[in-house]
Amino acid sequence: MAYNSNSRRSFANPAINRVNDFADSYGMAEAASYKGIFMKIAYFLGVVLLGVGAFFYTHHYFAANGYAGTSAAGITIYNNEVAIMMGAWVVTLIAGLIAAFAIRTIPVTGTIYCAGMGYALSITSFIYAAQYRGIVVEALVLTLLIIAAMAFLYLKGIVRVGERFKTIVLTALIASLIGSLAFLLISRIAPNSALVASITKMQNGPVGILLALIGVIIGACLLLIDFETIVQAVENGVNAKYEWYCSYSLMLSVIYIYIRVLELLARIQNSKK
Secondary structure (H helix, E strand, O other), rough: OOOOHHEEEEEEEHHHHHHHHHHOOOOOOEEOOHHHHHHHHHHHHHHHHHHHHHHHHHHHHHHHHOOEEEEEEEEEHHHHHHHHHOOOHHHHHHHHHHHHHHHHHHHHHHHHHHHHHHHHHHHHHHHHHOOOOHHHHHHHHHHHHHHHHHHHHHHHOOOOHHHHHHHHHHHHHHHHHHHHHHHHHHHHHOOOHHHHHHHHHHHHHHHHHHHHHHHHHHHHHHHHHHHHHHHHHHHHEEHHHHHHHHHHHHHEEEEEEHHHHHHHHHHHHHHHH
C-alpha cells in the first residue's frame, strides 16, 4: 500500500509513530510486509535458540571437566554458569536499553539481546527446574497457549486495541517493572530486613499469586499491542526497515510472558508447601 499523508495521520499506535526515526520511512522505499516481519521473527527466535545451545554446550563442558556446582532434584547448576548468567543479564539490559532509544540499531542490539536472553533464560529455567519438577515444560506450553489465544482474540476482533487499552497496559507494565526493580534493590541493600522478609512471605501467598497472574495478563496484552503494531505497519506501507522493530517487539513480549509464567507457576507450587 502506498503511503499518503492521511494514512500517516491515521496511526493510532504510539509505537508506530516511532517510525519517524527513519529518514526514509515512507515514499518510494520498499514497504513492510507480513512475510518480512515473519522472517525477522524467525531470525530472532533462531538467535534465542543459539543462546540456548550455547548454554547446553557450556553446561556439558563444565560437567565433563568437573567444575564445582550445586545439585538438586538430579540437576546440577555450576558456579560458572551463574556468573555467566549474571553477565548475560547485564548485556541484555544494555542492549535492550540501546534498542529502546535507538531503534535503527535493533538489527544488532536485538540480536545481542536475543542471544543473551537465550543463555540467561536457559540457566534461569534450569534453576527453576531444580526446585519445581516439570515447571519448565508447563511454562513453555502455557506460553504457547497464551500466544495462540491472543492471536485468536485479535484476529477475530474480540479484543480491540485502542488508545485507552494501550495506555492502561503500558502504565501497568511500567508500574510492575518499577516495583520489581525497587524490591530487587531493597533485597540487595538489606536482605535480612523485616520488609524483605514480609514481601517474600507475601509473594508465596494468594497476594503473590495474584500479582504474578497480573504480570502474565500484562504480557498477554502486550502481545495484542504488538499484533496491532504489525498490522498498522503493513497496512500503512511503512518502510521495510521497520520490520525489525515489529519483530523485536514481539519477541520481547513472548520472553516477558515466559518469565512471568515461570514466576506464576513457582508461586503456585510454593503456596502448596
